[in-house]
Amino acid sequence: MSASFANKTEMQNLLFAELSKMFGKEVPLYDKSLLVNKACNQAVCALLRQKYRGFEISEAQLEKTSGERHGAIRIGKPEEYRWIAKYFAAFGLLPHNFYDMTNLGGKSQPVIATAFRSPLHPEHRVFTSLLMTDYFDPDTKRRIEALLAPREVFSARAKELTLKSEREGGLTWDDANALIREGTTRIFKWTGKARDHRLYQELSKAGFKIAADIACFEAHHLNHLTPNTFCMDLYTTAMKFCLAELSAEVFAERARHVLEFLWGFADPDYLKLHFRHLSAEEIARYSIQTIPESKVTALVQALLLRLQQPELALNKLKHSGFKDFTEGPPADTPVLLRQDSYKALTEPVRFQEADGSVIDTTHTARFGEIEQRFYATTPKGRARYDECLAQAEKLRGADPDLIKRDYAAYQQVYASCFASFPKTLGGLLEQGLVYGRYTATAKGVEAGRRQAIHSTDLGELVRHGYLQVEGLRYEDFLPFSAAGIFASNLGQYGTKSTAADKPVYTQRTLEEIMERSIIDPNVTYAGLHAESLLQAYGALGKLNDIPVEERNQWEQAVAAYRVTVGN
Numbered sequence: 001m002s003a004s005f006a007n008k009t010e011m012q013n014l015l016f017a018e019l020s021k022m023f024g025k026e027v028p029l030y031d032k033s034l035l036v037n038k039a040c041n042q043a044v045c046a047l048l049r050q051k052y053r054g055f056e057i058s059e060a061q062l063e064k065t066s067g068e069r070h071g072a073i074r075i076g077k078p079e080e081y082r083w084i085a086k087y088f089a090a091f092g093l094l095p096h097n098f099y100d101m102t103n104l105g106g107k108s109q110p111v112i113a114t115a116f117r118s119p120l121h122p123e124h125r126v127f128t129s130l131l132m133t134d135y136f137d138p139d140t141k142r143r144i145e146a147l148l149a150p151r152e153v154f155s156a157r158a159k160e161l162t163l164k165s166e167r168e169g170g171l172t173w174d175d176a177n178a179l180i181r182e183g184t185t186r187i188f189k190w191t192g193k194a195r196d197h198r199l200y201q202e203l204s205k206a207g208f209k210i211a212a213d214i215a216c217f218e219a220h221h222l223n224h225l226t227p228n229t230f231c232m233d234l235y236t237t238a239m240k241f242c243l244a245e246l247s248a249e250v251f252a253e254r255a256r257h258v259l260e261f262l263w264g265f266a267d268p269d270y271l272k273l274h275f276r277h278l279s280a281e282e283i284a285r286y287s288i289q290t291i292p293e294s295k296v297t298a299l300v301q302a303l304l305l306r307l308q309q310p311e312l313a314l315n316k317l318k319h320s321g322f323k324d325f326t327e328g329p330p331a332d333t334p335v336l337l338r339q340d341s342y343k344a345l346t347e348p349v350r351f352q353e354a355d356g357s358v359i360d361t362t363h364t365a366r367f368g369e370i371e372q373r374f375y376a377t378t379p380k381g382r383a384r385y386d387e388c389l390a391q392a393e394k395l396r397g398a399d400p401d402l403i404k405r406d407y408a409a410y411q412q413v414y415a416s417c418f419a420s421f422p423k424t425l426g427g428l429l430e431q432g433l434v435y436g437r438y439t440a441t442a443k444g445v446e447a448g449r450r451q452a453i454h455s456t457d458l459g460e461l462v463r464h465g466y467l468q469v470e471g472l473r474y475e476d477f478l479p480f481s482a483a484g485i486f487a488s489n490l491g492q493y494g495t496k497s498t499a500a501d502k503p504v505y506t507q508r509t510l511e512e513i514m515e516r517s518i519i520d521p522n523v524t525y526a527g528l529h530a531e532s533l534l535q536a537y538g539a540l541g542k543l544n545d546i547p548v549e550e551r552n553q554w555e556q557a558v559a560a561y562r563v564t565v566g567n
């Protein structure tokens, strides 16, 4: 890449910061929810400062760490999808995973999707769906396509800039800024303008609210933009309080419970996962202290005072309440993602009809998600997660009112379904359920040089301080959680195809539309894990003690991921 080109990671950071500003202006509740998250994150940091002597985070670093986002957009036409793939490619955001949302049983939706993100520096990602018109009967299909046919979401300038980036391998900052502006002033912008009210109503009535949200609007408006939190349960409790769904007493009681849990849960691996700017050496230097109970009470009171400020009286804003339960694993199981959301808002829209008439009405689609990212699972870990989740869903279904009746009991039942998961990074790695990145320490290299290391067991090498390990963070989506969020937001579960034969979509379908291939994130996670093992054992002088078949497998995993990420 030429030195005069803008750095793609910096371009990503700027794009998402600008999108966040745009979305904050469009949706005041989103802007306020960021303040609630900040207050909660500050409380978490205050707790961590108590636990770890030496832990400090500056305001600037907190802002930076809190800048990570994921978003979702829904696209109507294959041609638009091709352009959006090109647009994201200019930022180094490439398609990862194929999500077939038409195939989630009772939670199905008429879209297929991929997520655009950086392969190796994935702080931000965008779930990007495409409406599949052949999911519908021929007449509905024809009407949706006719409505979408004349739509032009990409301006000539946006197209020119993406093609230039493609041709030259990058953009100058002037061009990069112009491309970001195309995003925030047009491509992802909400205008509240819609067309064909009859089709909108028919689709909505038939349960296809997502299709209506796509087909009848004039741009790929951001559907939600999700920040990262340091503690999901603290945030959800705070939001429910600010939305006046919980009293101050219940809030204080739950928040105290959450912080006490976090005190034990936030081990050095939690620090490394949530504060990626800290090195393992730095974390190792902190000394662990005990916390007086009065300190937790003081933290809760301080947070409560902050949340009681008039500017955080979110119940005064228009809203539809908060989701009843968090998607994903329970709080004590640090895998994949935990996600929750305030429910989709009812917003004014204006339909400009073909006959020149205007209809002012409302539309409910944009919601306010939050997430906490944990360790990426191996296929074995993922299979275990899917089993546990199925069991948890079953139990939730068997007593759907438990959440309202006795929230603590609900949480306990839910967590019990995931009891077979180890609760620490070390335990998860030992059972091969998550991916990690191992590095040799100075002590290990030195011991290796003296030929004083007599084991190749990873856990043992870590315990001796010869290796250190960090968990790889999960940077992708969970379609089942997504479906849960869709369902709860729209007050409706999935939909059935109305085509004579429900079409079958594959990854190839989407790759052909984009004219580019989709990266399998597991190849990247596995490749990074294997690469670190080769390097770490090499640095300890122990590579020759590893069976040759195993070494070959690691080398193949490394070669495979290097091909997919293109280096």
Ligand code: OOG
Pocket (backbone or CB within 6 Å): 071, 072, 073, 074, 127, 129, 223, 339, 369, 477, 478, 479, 481, 482, 483, 486
């Ligand atoms: C897609 C939702 C997917 C998630 O977090 O799982 C998603 C949509 O709302 O269009 O963002």
Ligand code: NI
Pocket (backbone or CB within 6 Å): 070, 071, 072, 127, 224, 226, 369
């Ligand atoms: Ni989301």
